[in-house]
Amino acid sequence: MKTICKIHIPGRMTLGLEFPLDNDWSLEGEKKRKKQGRPFGIPDISRHTELIQLADKLGFAALWMREVPVYDPNFGDGAQVFDTLSYLGYVAAITKSIAIGTAAVVLPLHDPLQLAKAIATIENLSESRYLFGVGLGDRPVEFPLFGFDFENRADRFVLNHEIIKEAWKDESELHHFFGKTSNGIEIYPKPKNEIPWILAGRAKQSMDWIAQNMQGWFNYPRDVKDTEILVREWKNALYDNNQASKPYISAFHLNLLKDPDAPFTPHRFGGAVGINGLASLMRLYELAGVNHMALHLRKSEIPVDEALKLIAEKVLPHFDAADFKNQSTYQEE
Template sequence: MKTICKIHNPGKMTIGLEFPLDNDWSLEGERKRKTEGRPFGIPDIKMHTELIKLAEELGFSALWMREVPVYDPNFGDGAQIFDTLAYLGYIAGITKSIVIGTAAVVLPLHDPLQLAKAVATIENLSESRYLFGVGLGDRPVEFPLFNFDFETRTARFVLNHNIIKEAWKNNSELNQYYEGLSNTIQIYPKPQKEIPWILAGRAQQSLNWIAQNMQGWFNYPRDLEDTRNLVIDWKNALYDNNQATKPYITAYHLNLLKNPNAPLIPHRFGGSVGVNSLVTLLKQYEEAGVNHMALHLRKSETPLKEALTLIAEKVLPHFKIEETQKETLYVH
C-alpha cells in the first residue's frame, strides 16, 4: 500500500498549510494587489500548482481549504478563489501523498446527494487522502442565494450529515429520506475507505454530539491558554462518550518575519515571529495537546516559496513522524 502522510500521531503535532497560497495580506502583498487591481481578499494564485507540489515535496502533512461560495466585499475574503470541490479533484491529481482537507465545506448550502457523490469521487481519486471537513456557515448573505433559510441551517446540517452517511453505504436505503424513492437507488462511487468527518467550529452542536459523530475537531485559532482548555474539553467529551482518541486541529495566522530571531508579537488569530522562535511557539501548542496545526500565511512578510522552504528546513524536523509510525490517513 502507498504510504500516506498521517496528520494524527497521539501526543505529537503535525504541520499543514491553509489555502490560499499567497501573502496578499502582508504589506508587500497589499502593494502588489493594488498594483494589479485585485479587490481586497482576492489572492494571487498564479503559482498555486508550483506551491502545492513544493508543499508536498517539503514534507508538510496536509493542505486545507475553506469554502467561500461568493465574494462579499463586507467580508473581504475570496479564500482560494477556485471552487472547493473541483479544486480538490485537481489537487488529488497532481499530488501523491499529502493529505487534502476542507475546513470547511458549508454543509447546509449543498444538496446532500450531489455532495455525497462529489466527496466520494475526491476520496477515490486521492486514494483515501481526503478529510471531509464541514461547517455550519456564518454568512447570512449566502443562504438566500441558494434558496435556503439561514435560521434553519442547523437542522439541515444534521439532516445532510445523515443523508450523506447513508448514501455512502453499500445497499444504502435513501428512501427513508426521500418520499416515493425506490429503495434500489444508489449513489456511486462508494468511498474506498470510510471518509473521516472533521467539524470546523461547533455547528451549534454539543461537544458530545461532535465526539460521537466526527473523527476530528478543527477549532478556530486561539491563544495558548484557550487552546489548552478546549483540548481538555475535547478529551473529556471523547472519554465520556467512549470514543477513541481523535485529533484536535487548529490553525495559526503566521506572519513569518524576515529576521529569524524576531520574538513573537501576538495578533488576532496568530502572530508575527521569526523562524527560530516559531519552533518554540509551535512546541507550546503541541504541549497544549494540539494534534495538527494548519499554518495560514496570508500575512507573511516572507514570500511564500521562501517561507515554505524555511519552515521545512527549520521547523518541520521538530515535528517529524518517524517512517515506522506512518500509516494510512485514518484518524479514528
C-alpha cells in the first residue's frame, strides 16, 4: 500500500488528539458549561479553529472525530456538534500536515454510495490525509430514526464495506449489488490513494475478518495490562492471516494536572497526571504495543491550548514526532 498517513511506524507510537477540543469535564469546564446554559455533552467549540490549527502546527500526528448523529439526553453526548463529514472538509482546509480520522463513522447508518462519494471527496481535498475509521453503532435509538434495523446492523456493516470498496475502483461493477440498471454507473471522485479503513471496536466481526479487511484496529481506552492483551490478539490475527504490520490504535482520557510533578492516578478510560509524568506513562503504552494514541482532553485541569503546548514541548519529542513532519501518515510493510 502506498504510504498515505502518518500514524504508523512499526514498533513505535505516535500521539494524536480526539475531538472535541474542550475541557468541559473538568471542574472549571463544568462551571463554564452551566453558566453558558449548554446541555451536558454539548462541548464548547468557540475556539475550535484556533485549537485545530495549533494541534497541526505543534506536530501532533492525527485528529480523531466521532460521529454522533443525534443528541440523546439519556446519553448526554453531542460529540463535536458539527456534522462529521462536513466538518472534516473544513478541518482539511484549515490544516496542512496533520492526519484527520474518524473514530468512528457509524457505517450501517449511511447510504453506502453517498458515503463513498463523501469520503473520497475528503480524501482528495485533504491530500490523502484521511483515515476512514468506521464502527457498528451501539445506540438503538438512532437506527429506527434512519429507517434501519438495529439488530441487523452487523450484516449491513459488511455489505456497506463491500459496496464502498467496489465504488472506489476505477472500473466498478456496482451491478453486483444493485442489478443490471447500475451497469456502467460510477461514483466520482475516486480516491487519489488507497484509503485506510480503521475499525473501532469489533463490529460483531471475527478477528480474522478484521485482520483481512481493515488497515488498523482502534480499541477503546484500557489500562496498560489489558491493552497488552489486545495488542497480542491483534498481532496474532495478522500473523494467522498473512497480513503485514498494521497499527493498533487506542485513546486515553487525560486529566493533565496543574502540578507538573503530580503522580499518575487512574480513572475510567484514562487517568490524571502532571506533565512531567506523562511521557513515562505513554511510554508504557508504547511498550505494550500501541502504535498510535489519541489523547482526549475533556477532563484536563489545564486549559486545552496550554495543555497542547505542554504536551508538544515535554512529550512529543520522546516519540520523535518531529521526525514525521515530512513523512506520509500511514505506513504498512
